[in-house]
Amino acid sequence: MLQLPHYSCMNTLASPEAAYELCRQITATYAKTFYLGTLLMSEEKRRAIWAIYAWCRRTDELVDGPRARLTTPETLDQWEHQLESIFGGYPQEDPDVALADTLQRFSLSIQPFRDMIAGQRMDLCCSRYETFEELYLYCYRVAGTVGLMSMPIMGVEPSPRTAPWNRNVPAELPIEEAVALGIANQLTNILRDVGEDANRGRIYLPLQELALFNYTEEDLFNGVVDERWRELMRFQIGRARKFFTMAEKGVSQLSLDARWPVWSALMLYRQILDVIESNHYDVFRQRAYVGRSRKLLYLPVAWLRAQVL
Structure with a gap:
């Protein structure tokens, strides 16, 4: 299994462009079929999807990666705190910068992200x-x-079959x-x-x-x-x-x-x-x-x- 690269600390975070590129690389490396599909999207949408995938991949790595043996319930608690920080506009690692930028462009709910962390807790036990x-x-x-x-x-x-009076709904x-x-x-x-x-x-x-x-x-x-x-x-x-x-x-x-x-x-x-x-x-x-x-x-x-x- 390939190991994800080291990410900068919050004092030297990447620019949004560099963060999106890092997320693109993660997606292309670990999800080749999925990545091929994202290339068919508009630039703004595919970059947002890369940011989400990179977060999901890093979340999965906590319990299924090279350092998974070090992961504890407290590790996942800290990861959820970091998620809350991203949604609050304070990214802590380079890929987080891309996700924080995506949150400014699209209206995403934090709950599915929390639910995914709950899934990793299931893998621990x-x-x-x-x-x-x-x-x-x-x-x-x-x-x-x-x-x-x-x-x-x-x-x-x-749908084009929607009644005309409902088109604006x-x-x-x-x-x-x-x-x-x-x-x-x-x-x-x-x-x-x-x-x-x-x-x-x-x-x-x-x-x-x-x-x-x-x-x-x-x-x-x-x-x-x-x-x-x-x-x-x-x-x-x-x-x-x-x-x-x-x-x-x-x-x-x-x-x-x-x-x-x-x-x-x-x-x-x-x-x-x-x-x-x-x-x-x-x-x-x-x-x-x-x-x-x-x-x-x-x-x-x-x-x-x-x-x-």
Whole structure:
């Protein structure tokens, strides 16, 4: 795992331009598929999304990075205090400068950011989830919140089918669909990373569902791929695809300049599920990823969907 660069202290903070560039580099390094989608946005929107992603990445690194063993509940308390400082207009580290600037340009709520930190607290104390309901809460906190953070930046616009007398009424944000996309992405991450998580002693598949398919924790830690595992994975992939389908319904409500990148990111991320299938569900020995040439093939399809759906 790559290590994030050292950030300056508050006495020598970067300029907003330099801070946005740092956030761009973080996004390009750690989220290649996502980054490709952001390049299709307007400059102001993509820079704001980079600022949010960089904050989310640094938050995740607290419990899933090279120094995660040093993270305590008090560490996360301090991180939340730093978040409050950013929202108060007092950034403390270089990437914070970009997020503070974004807050001046877009109306963002602090609550989804707080919820994400709550998700990291779950990672500190939980390495198993008994039911999907428990896992759903975790997925919302660590990923569904990203949709809520991003929605004010993406923006919405009235449908052309809206009655003329309602055209000036502000369009409602597709909140449920935004959360669904985050859930779908996180479920995809979980399925792709089963082997890596097992190496860290973690299981994110609901234990009740392992039992439903007569597949044990010991089987998982041994990387057993048999018909029980394949049936379990088919079930999990089917659920993730349902969340992607739910998310699709909200894309058409976004501002026109946000639809193409969101369609691109959605379609490309969903492709990971197809790759898992083509790898015969062996996520223990083969990492599922979408190659760059395949990504480029989907961009015109995403553009077409953005125009007509």
